[in-house]
Structure formats: structure tokens, C-alpha cells
Amino acid sequence: MSELTLSVTPPDTDRVARAARQAARVRRWGWWYQAEWRLFSMKAYLSSVFGWAVLVPLLYVLAMGVGLGALVDGRSGGIDGVPYLTFVAPGLLVSTAVMSFSNEMMFPVMSGFKWQELYFARAATSGSAGQVAIAELVAVTIRSLGESAIFWVVLISLGATSGGLSALMIPIGALSGLALGAPIAAYSATLANEGFQFSMIQRFVLNPMFLFAGTFYPLATMPVYLQWIGWISPMWHGTQLARALSFGLPLSGAEIAFHLGFLIVAAATGCALTIRNFRRRLTK
Amino acid sequence: MPVIEAHALTKTYGELNAVDGIDFEVAPGESFGLLGPNGAGKSTAMRMIGGTSLRTSGTLLVNGLDPETHGPEVRASLGVVPQTDNLDPELKARDNLLMYGRYFGLPYSYLRPKADELLEFAQLTDKAAEKVDNLSGGMKRRLTIARSLINDPSVLLLDEPTTGLDPQARHILWDRLFRLKETGVTLIVTTHFMDEAEQLCDRLVVMDHGRIVAEGSPASLIRQYSTREVLELRFGSERNAALVDRLRGFATRIEALPDRVLLYAEDGEESLAAVRRDGLEPVTSLVRRSSLEDVFLRLTGRSLVE
Amino acid sequence: MSATTVRPVGGGVRGWFAANSSGNVRAVVERGFRVVGSQNWAIIVSGFFEPVLYLLSMGYGVGALVGDVTGPGGHPITYAAFIAPALLATSAMNGALYDSTWNVFFKLRFAKLYQGMLATSLGPLDVAAGEIFMALFRGLLYAIGFTAVIAALGLATSWWALAMIPVALLIALGFASLGMAVTSYFTTFQQMDWINIVLLPMFLFSATLFPISAFPEAVQWFIMALPLWHGVELMRQLSVGHFEASTAVHLTYFVALSVLGIAFTTRRLRSLFLR
Numbered sequence: 001m002s003e004l005t006l007s008v009t010p011p012d013t014d015r016v017a018r019a020a021r022q023a024a025r026v027r028r029w030g031w032w033y034q035a036e037w038r039l040f041s042m043k044a045y046l047s048s049v050f051g052w053a054v055l056v057p058l059l060y061v062l063a064m065g066v067g068l069g070a071l072v073d074g075r076s077g078g079i080d081g082v083p084y085l086t087f088v089a090p091g092l093l094v095s096t097a098v099m100s101f102s103n104e105m106m107f108p109v110m111s112g113f114k115w116q117e118l119y120f121a122r123a124a125t126s127g128s129a130g131q132v133a134i135a136e137l138v139a140v141t142i143r144s145l146g147e148s149a150i151f152w153v154v155l156i157s158l159g160a161t162s163g164g165l166s167a168l169m170i171p172i173g174a175l176s177g178l179a180l181g182a183p184i185a186a187y188s189a190t191l192a193n194e195g196f197q198f199s200m201i202q203r204f205v206l207n208p209m210f211l212f213a214g215t216f217y218p219l220a221t222m223p224v225y226l227q228w229i230g231w232i233s234p235m236w237h238g239t240q241l242a243r244a245l246s247f248g249l250p251l252s253g254a255e256i257a258f259h260l261g262f263l264i265v266a267a268a269t270g271c272a273l274t275i276r277n278f279r280r281r282l283t284k
Numbered sequence: 285m286p287v288i289e290a291h292a293l294t295k296t297y298g299e300l301n302a303v304d305g306i307d308f309e310v311a312p313g314e315s316f317g318l319l320g321p322n323g324a325g326k327s328t329a330m331r332m333i334g335g336t337s338l339r340t341s342g343t344l345l346v347n348g349l350d351p352e353t354h355g356p357e358v359r360a361s362l363g364v365v366p367q368t369d370n371l372d373p374e375l376k377a378r379d380n381l382l383m384y385g386r387y388f389g390l391p392y393s394y395l396r397p398k399a400d401e402l403l404e405f406a407q408l409t410d411k412a413a414e415k416v417d418n419l420s421g422g423m424k425r426r427l428t429i430a431r432s433l434i435n436d437p438s439v440l441l442l443d444e445p446t447t448g449l450d451p452q453a454r455h456i457l458w459d460r461l462f463r464l465k466e467t468g469v470t471l472i473v474t475t476h477f478m479d480e481a482e483q484l485c486d487r488l489v490v491m492d493h494g495r496i497v498a499e500g501s502p503a504s505l506i507r508q509y510s511t512r513e514v515l516e517l518r519f520g521s522e523r524n525a526a527l528v529d530r531l532r533g534f535a536t537r538i539e540a541l542p543d544r545v546l547l548y549a550e551d552g553e554e555s556l557a558a559v560r561r562d563g564l565e566p567v568t569s570l571v572r573r574s575s576l577e578d579v580f581l582r583l584t585g586r587s588l589v590e
Numbered sequence: 591m592s593a594t595t596v597r598p599v600g601g602g603v604r605g606w607f608a609a610n611s612s613g614n615v616r617a618v619v620e621r622g623f624r625v626v627g628s629q630n631w632a633i634i635v636s637g638f639f640e641p642v643l644y645l646l647s648m649g650y651g652v653g654a655l656v657g658d659v660t661g662p663g664g665h666p667i668t669y670a671a672f673i674a675p676a677l678l679a680t681s682a683m684n685g686a687l688y689d690s691t692w693n694v695f696f697k698l699r700f701a702k703l704y705q706g707m708l709a710t711s712l713g714p715l716d717v718a719a720g721e722i723f724m725a726l727f728r729g730l731l732y733a734i735g736f737t738a739v740i741a742a743l744g745l746a747t748s749w750w751a752l753a754m755i756p757v758a759l760l761i762a763l764g765f766a767s768l769g770m771a772v773t774s775y776f777t778t779f780q781q782m783d784w785i786n787i788v789l790l791p792m793f794l795f796s797a798t799l800f801p802i803s804a805f806p807e808a809v810q811w812f813i814m815a816l817p818l819w820h821g822v823e824l825m826r827q828l829s830v831g832h833f834e835a836s837t838a839v840h841l842t843y844f845v846a847l848s849v850l851g852i853a854f855t856t857r858r859l860r861s862l863f864l865r
Contacts, residue, residue: 048783055787063794068652070804076655192415196633203636211647221654336708338864355604356612356711364709370702374625383624385712386617435710 006234014128030127034135037122039130039142053147056096057154057168064088064216065160079218082247089160090242091215093151094176095143095235099206101177102184104140108197112136113281133278137182137271141174144181148173163247171241172263176238179263180209182270189277209233214240237262285348287312287470288333291340295328302328304494306340312438315461315471317481317488319576324491326474327367330443333472335362346439353394360388363437367444367474369428371416377427378412380402385434387439398434403452403461406430422453428459437485439470446480460481478576492584502576511536511580513552517559517566518544533560546576609766610859611715618712618720620687622727637728638735640854641681645674645739648799660801662823662832671745675825676798678736679761682729683818686762689725690769691785694862695776704863714863718770726759726767733758742831746832757828757844761821767851774855774862792818802814817845 026033065085072084077085105222112119122132148170157159161169184201191197212222212229213236219227230236237259243249244256251259288310293403295303301432303325310316318326321341331337333357335351344351372380373496382397403409406426411419419427425448432440442461446454461484475481480486482502490498490505498505515535517526521542528540534555535547549555552571559566626634649670661667697703709715733755740746746754769785776782795802802810804853813819824840827833855862 013729026607045780048780051787052783054792059791059794063799067800067802067804068794071659072652072655075657079655157803196630196650199633200636207643211643212651216648217655221651334709336705336864338860353609355609356713359709360612360708360711366702366705366709369704370706372621372703372706373701374628376628380625383617383621384706384710386620387614387707387712389612389617389711391616431706482840 005236017046026125026127030125030131031134031138034122034127034131035139035142038135038139042139042143049143049147050150053150054154057151058158059158060092060096061085061089061154061158064092065158080243080247080249081224085160086247087243087258088216089155090169090211090246091235091239093155094173094238094242095210095213095215096151097148097173097177098180098235098238099210100147101140101144101174101181102201102206104143105181105185106188106201109136109185110198112188114193119278119282129282132274132282133185133275134271136185136278137274138176141178142172144177145170155246161236163246166246172238172241172245173220175263175267176234179238179270182267182274184270186270188213189274189281234263234266236268238281258275285312286310286345287314287347287492288472289345290329290342291344293329293332293339293344294341295325295332295337301494303332303339306489306496308489308496308499310470310472311469312457313465313468315465315484315486318472318474318483318491319476319478319481319488319580320474322574323493323575325494326491326509327443329491330364330441330472330474333441334359334362336394337481337559360435361438363432363435363440365429365432365440365442367447369424369429371424371431373416375416376412377408377414377419380416381431382435384431388435390435395434400483402430402433405433407456421448422450426453426457427447429460435438437469439472440464442471442473444475445473446475446477454480454580459536470551476580478580482576490580490583498579502547505579506574506576509579511548512550512574514572514574514578515549515552515555515559516544516570516572517547517556518568519564530562530564531541531559534562548578592604607715610713611712612713613716614712615716615719615723617720618707618716619723620723622720626724627635631742634728634731637685638732639686640756641677641732642739643734644668644677645743649673650744652799661746663826663829663834665832667830668745670743671747672798672826672831674743674745675754676738676822678733678740678797679818679821679825680793680798682737682758682761683765683792683821685723685732686764686766686858687769687785687789689728690722691773693723694770694773695779695782698773698863699777708863714859715856716862720764722763722770722786726762729759729762730755744828746839748829750828750831754828757821757824757841760841760844760848761817764847764851766819767848767855769856771854771858773853774839774858792816797822817843 049154065083065088069088071083072079078084111176119132121128122135127135151159151173152170156166159278187197187201208229212226213219214222214230215235219230219236222230240249240251241259241263244251286309286335288308290306290308292305292307293303294301294305306325306329308316308497312318318329320326328337332339333346335346335353338352339560346358347361349358372383375383378399381402382395385395385398400409400412403412406429408419408423408427408430408473411423416424416427416472425445429442429445432442440461441491445461446457449457458480461471471480471484472482485502487501488505489496498509500508517531518524523542524542524545527545529536531538531545537548539546539548545561556569556571596814610700649668653669656669658666659669659672661672698705704717708714737746737751737758739750740754776784795805795813796816797813798818802813802819805813820840820843824844826839827837827840
């Protein structure tokens with residue numbers, strides 16, 4: 001025993017300083033490091049995401065433009081003074097963005113807390129619980145921008161939209177997605193068990209919005225007692241803005257401000273609630 | 285007639301030989317262990333016995349029947365405890381037992397009292413109406429084991445039955461399994477807990493890379509592949525390896541690990557005395573009985589198997 | 591168990607059945623009903639709303655822009671009456687495919703439910719037949735509900751519309767048997783996406799929401815080879831009680847699809863369940 005000397009490691013000042021520097025960097029940029037992580041994990045199914053992003057607009061434009069469009073244009077000579085395809089295209093871009101964003105905020109968020117517990121792994125690094133939430137929203141917003149950009153390219157190349165302003169539909173699509181996706185993320189973060197809530201959101205929130213929020217025909221066509229579905233739906237507000245950008249649907253300044261304001265307020269509230277709920281759950 | 289007869293049993297997945305031509309027999313009432321590291325082919329062998337995995341070649345008879353052509357008959361007398369619990373998450377605890385019994389075509393008049401008896405056996409009576417999702421890991425395991433007994437099987441296949449259980453639950457389970465064995469049930473157990481194998485198995489085979497590398501009773505395997513005792517010496521991580529040559533004379537076999545040196549010897553104390561007489565003073569020393577774990581590590585190596 | 595009570599090892603059809611079935615499909619169905627009974631009824635009822643929402647939105651919204659369209663036999667019908675039977679066919683397809691693909695895949699790979707079932711006397715045939723039966727049962731509920739909605743909205747003009755219910759089951763059987771066979775080739779969730787890649791265009795183009803006459807002839811022939819188109823046309827003819835030679839073709843198509851699908855699934859049964 002005598003030959004064994006126990007050496008006490010002296011406090012490693014370098015190490016302490018390095019940890020402090022790292023922590024400072026993470027406090028500032030942690031949300032981005034984690035968003036990178038999430039985007040990186042999407043790479044595994046990038047080809048499928050990309051394929052869908054191209055296929056969906058292609059199919060819808062062909063079906064709605066050529067098929068249903070022939071029927072509508074033949075009978076009523078288009079809507080709002082433009083061919084049916086031109087009318088429906090911005091709505092399809094926005095509603096696809098909203099649906100896709102919302103889906104990313106349901107099972108994947110639940111899985112981060114429950115099945116894979118990735119959020120807990122991230123919160124165990126130098127990053128904070130709030131950063132986990134921000135990272136999630138940022139990463140999916142970036143993905144949504146990419147998907148909307150692909151959608152826009154398909155629309156341009158098939159002649160469903162034109163002009164430089166129409167490119168602004170890309171951020172409008174992502175913003176509309178965030179305006180519904182963020183509140184959904186806040187809700188998903190509170191769920192302990194997946195029973196049926198996500199199917200309910202799909203069936204009673206997303207589908208009715210897609211079908212009744214003026215995507216396929218002007219909201220005014222609906223009876224007044226159904227128009228509220230459009231008013232409370234980010235899809236309709238986004239779609240109206242996208243129509244103005246895509247084919248010059250005449251909107252007054254007040255209308256533009258109202259639509260944009262609705263989306264921004266919904267997105268901001270959703271993000272704040274998401275951060276709060278993530279923080280509660282991760283520090284419980 | 286043996287309960288199980290396997291000859292040249294083989295299962296390949298693409299390039300991988302999961303089970304590579306193994307032969308074994310299990311006698312009625314015997315409790316038989318399959319030992320081996322992860323990926324050795326134990327679970328695949330178990331699934332072939334139940335006919336739920338189709339073999340690539342070789343022959344296999346369970347109670348004299350081929351599970352591939354007589355799956356339903358073969359499984360009627362089997363109880364299966366899979367490695368991961370696969371309880372029906374959409375059913376309550378007691379309903380899991382009832383429905384499982386129905387799959388065997390058993391009548392409710394038999395199943396109702398049987399299910400209650402098994403819940404009692406698994407100490408889950410007060411959880412009968414609970415959804416499976418709300419049970420703890422240990423409770424789920426016990427329910428799975430209870431479920432495997434619903435058809436009064438003559439052969440019980442247990443794939444790592446106690447992994448994830450706490451020591452209390454493990455000992456209760458061993459006790460229950462021992463009682464089943466006393467009633468003549470044949471047990472086939474895979475495990476990588478050596479104490480479990482020593483507790484439960486009359487006879488066992490050690491598998492590695494799909495092959496059987498050793499066979500015998502726990503005691504005979506220890507006799508054959510190890511010495512009666514093992515002397516563990518620690519000299520500090522820098523010196524262990526350097527001293528191997530000097531220690532060689534004091535043991536039948538010697539193994540240098542990063543943190544300690546193992547001397548396999550018939551009498552550990554005597555070897556330790558000899559080492560000290562030679563002027564070596566280890567930091568710590570330990571004399572213990574040789575165990576199945578020593579046999580296992582010798583046969584399947586110390587490197588990690590992924 | 592003594593060897594004398596056991597059926598002899600046989601080749602051929604009898605041997606195949608002995609190896610893959612204990613004849614106890616009933617137990618699998620029983621389990622299905624027990625789950626349905628304890629399930630949240632909101633989920634089951636909500637499934638019924640999907641086609642209804644489509645019908646109300648497209649039927650009356652787009653209908654206001656389009657007016658009447660040409661129905662079976664060249665008779666004009668309202669746009670809502672045009673798409674209603676098509677939506678019934680589509681929902682029969684979607685329900686059956688969901689049950690036989692995603693649902694089977696999940697229970698096989700993740701819940702490991704079938705692993706448990708197959709450790710009993712049940713054979714793969716019992717499990718497959720039981721699951722298809724349950725899919726048809728759910729399909730039956732939805733078909734009855736949706737047909738009632740169609741009738742209540744005055745969109746069905748013939749008693750033949752009642753025949754849409756059994757035909758919905760036939761459509762479901764065709765897709766369910768095919769879907770289960772296809773699922774046997776999948777190993778990851780990403781591959782399951784392929785099912786949607788087939789479904790979405792089939793839904794959009796099979797004369798569900800608009801006549802296919804707007805497309806070039808070659809495209810029309812392609813669409814007419816797809817199963818959903820036959821289902822849609824058949825339903826549409828039933829809804830107004832108009833029959834022609836094509837009715838028999840559509841019906842034959844689905845009978846043939848079901849027979850082939852079942853044969854295909856039977857062949858793939860062991861690859862699906864016994865790996």
C-alpha cells in the first residue's frame with residue numbers, strides 16, 4: 001500500500017476559463033447550435049422531403065389547373081378576374097406550408113419529449129430549455145422557407161404565377177406556417193401521452209381550415225355563418241396576402257396590415273407559449 | 285422423446301449468419317440455458333423454436349413436430365416470454381391475459397379464473413383494470429410472464445426474462461420459475477446474467493457468432509474451462525502488464541487486464557502466498573471461486589460485441 | 591400432447607393451411623372489437639367527418655362556381671351529387687389502406703403486437719384475415735354514415751344508392767388485401783411514404799373532383815387503368831341508378847383486384863409475419 005501515493009489534481013484554471021468561454025458562447029448562440037442539430041437530423045430524409053416538396057405542387061397544379069380549372073373557367077370564366085389556376089395557386093402554397101409546418105410540430109415534438117427524449121438530452125448540454133424551443137421553431141421555419149421556395153419555383157415554371165413580387169409568397173408561406181405551427185407546438189409540449197389529440201387537430205383544425213378557409217374559392221362564397229373559419233385561420237390571412245403578391249388581388253392598406261398583423265401576432269404568441277411550455281416541461 | 289431436437293439449425297439474414305448450424309437437444313422437464321453475448325443468435329434460435337422465424341436450413345422438431353409446418357400445434361404447448369415486452373397497449377392488464385388465451389382458442393370459462401390466478405401470481409391483482417401503458421417496467425415484465433402461462437405450457441421459452449428487473453423482482457421470478465420446473469415444465473432460458481444461468485439451468489450451451497462453443501452443466505463448464513478459484517491482483521494500472529511474466533509460474537492460466545491481473549488456480553490463497561514469497565506486494569488482492577462469468581468471458585472474449 | 595392427435599404433415603393447400611392457421615380468426619376479431627369498445631369514440635366518429643367536410647366544402651363552394659355537370663348517362667347533376675359518390679369510394683380506399691398498411695406496419699414493427707399474437711396458436715393467416723375483417727367493419731360503419739349523409743342532402747336519386755354500402759366494402763377489400771401484400775416489402779417508415787405518393791395523385795386524378803375529359807387521351811387511359819377510377823365510376827352510377835356495360839367492367843375489376851390481392855397477400859404472408 002505504501003507505494004501508492006494519492007495525488008490531488010490542482011484546480012485547472014485553464015479548464016475553468018474554457019468552460020466559462022464556452023458557456024458564454026452557448027448562452028448567445030445555443031439556439032442556433034441546436035437548430036443546426038435538428039436540420040442535420042432532417043438530412044436523413046431529405047430526399048423524401050424534397051420529393052414531396054416538388055411533387056405536391058406539381059400534382060395540385062395539374063389537378064386544379066388543368067382538371068378542375070377547365071371546369072370552373074368553362075362555367076364562370078375564372079375567379080377575381082384571373083383563371084382558376086392563378087386564383088388557387090397562392091392558396092395551395094400557403095395551405096401546404098401551414099399543413100407541413102403543423103405536422104412537424106405534432107409527433108416530432110411529442111417524440112422529443114417522450115419517445116426519444118432528445119429535448120432532455122439537449123437541455124442537459126450547456127443550452128437552456130428556452131433555446132431548445134427556439135431551435136425547434138427556427139429549424140422548422142427554415143425548412144418551411146425551403147419548401148415554399150420549391151413550391152414557388154414549380155408555380156413559376158408552370159405559369160401559375162409570375163412577377164418579382166410573387167417571390168414574397170415564400171416568407172408569407174413560412175410565416176403562416178409559424179402562425180399555426182407555433183401554437184400547436186405549445187400545445188404538443190403539454191401532452192403527456194399521445195392518445196388521439198393529433199388526429200383531432202388534423203381532422204378538426206387542419207382539414208376544415210384547408211377546406212373552408214377560402215383556398216379553393218373566395219371566402220365570400222361561403223355562407224356568413226361559416227366565414228369565421230377563415231377569419232381565425234392563418235391559412236386565409238396568408239392566402240389573401242399571397243394572392244395580392246401573386247396576381248395583384250386588390251387589397252387596401254388596412255387589409256394588408258390586418259392580415260400581416262394577424263399572422264405576426266399569432267406567430268409571436270405561439271412562440272412565446274412554446275418557449276414557456278418547453279421551459280416548464282424540461283425543468284420540471 | 286426430446287422436447288426439442290435441432291440439427292444443423294441455420295438462419296441467415298442476407299450475409300449474416302445469425303444462427304450457424306447448431307445442434308442441441310432438450311429433454312422433458314430439463315431447464316436449458318442459451319448463453320451468449322448480444323448478437324450471438326440466442327433470440328433467433330428461440331424464435332425459430334416457436335415457428336415465428338423461418339429457418340434457412342437444418343431440421344428442428346418441437347414435441348416431435350416441425351414448427352414451420354405445424355406452427356399452431358407446436359405453439360399450443362409453448363409459453364413465450366420475448367426479450368422486449370410486446371403487451372397489447374390497447375387492452376387493459378387483465379384483458380391482455382384473456383385475449384392472449386383466446387388466441388389459443390381457450391374458452392372464457394377456463395380463462396377468467398386462470399387470468400385472476402395469474403394476476404395473483406404476478407402480484408398484479410390490483411392493476412387488473414389498468415391500461416398497459418400505465419404499468420411500470422417491472423410490472424409489464426411480470427404481466428408478460430403471467431401471459432406466457434395462460435395456456436399451461438409444457439415448454440416455457442424465456443428470452444432474457446429478468447433484464448431490467450430489480451433484485452427483489454428477480455428473486456421472486458426465479459422462485460416462480462423453479463416451482464414451474466418442479467411441476468415438470470421444460471424451461472429454455474436465454475440470458476447474459478451468469479448468476480441467473482447458475483440459478484436456473486441444469487444444462488447450458490454458450491453461443492458466439494451463431495455457433496455453439498461449449499455445452500454442459502454450469503459446474504462442468506467451470507471445471508472444464510476454468511480453475512476452482514481465481515486470484516485477482518492489482519498492482520496499479522502501469523505495472524499490471526509488466527508483471528505478467530513474473531507471475532506466470534503461480535497459476536494454471538493468467539490474464540492481464542488494464543486494471544488487474546487474474547490468476548486462475550486451484551487454490552487461490554496458496555498462489556497469493558507464493559506471489560508474496562516472491563517479493564511482490566499487490567495493492568489489493570482478492571481470492572474468489574471461479575464462476576460461470578469466467579467461463580463466459582474466456583469463451584466469448586472480453587471485447588465488446590455490438 | 592401426443593403425436594397421434596396431430597394432423598399429418600401434408601403438402602398442398604391443406605398443409606399450407608395447417609402451417610399458417612389454427613382456424614381461430616375469431617379471436618383476432620374479438621380483440622379488435624374489444625379495442626373498438628374501449629377506444630375513445632371521438633376518434634371513431636371523427637373519421638366519419640373527413641369525407642363530409644370535403645363534400646360540404648367542395649360540393650357547395652366549388653359547386654357555386656361550377657353549377658351542374660354531366661353525370662352518368664349524360665344526365666346533368668349538381669356538382670355536389672357528382673363528387674359525393676366519388677368521396678365515398680375514396681374514403682373506402684383510404685380507410686382500408688390505412689388499416690392494412692400503416693396500422694399493420696406499426697403493430698408489426700413498433701408495437702410488436704403481432705409478435706405476441708404469433709407466439710400463440712394463431713398463424714399468420716388468422717392474423718391477416720382478422721385484421722382485414724376489422725378494416726372492413728370500420729369501412730362498413732363509415733359507408734353507412736356517409737351514405738346516410740348523401741341521402742339526407744338529397745344527393746342520391748335512386749334506391750340503388752343503398753348498394754353503395756356493399757360496394758364500398760368490395761372496394762375496401764380490394765385495397766386492403768393489396769395494401770397488406772405491399773406492406774410486406776417495407777422495412778422503414780420512410781418507405782411507407784411511397785403509399786402516399788401513389789394515393790395523392792390517384793385521389794386527385796381519378797375523376798373524383800372533375801371529369802377526366804380535360805386530359806389528353808393517353809393520360810385518360812392511364813387513369814382508367816387505376817383502381818380508384820373504377821370505384822368512383824361504379825359508385826357514381828349506383829348513386830343515380832344508371833347502369834351500362836361499363837358497370838359490369840367496374841365491378842369485375844374490383845372482384846378481380848380482391849381475388850388477386852388476397853392471393854398476393856397469402857403468398858407474402860410468411861415474408862410479412864415470419865422473418
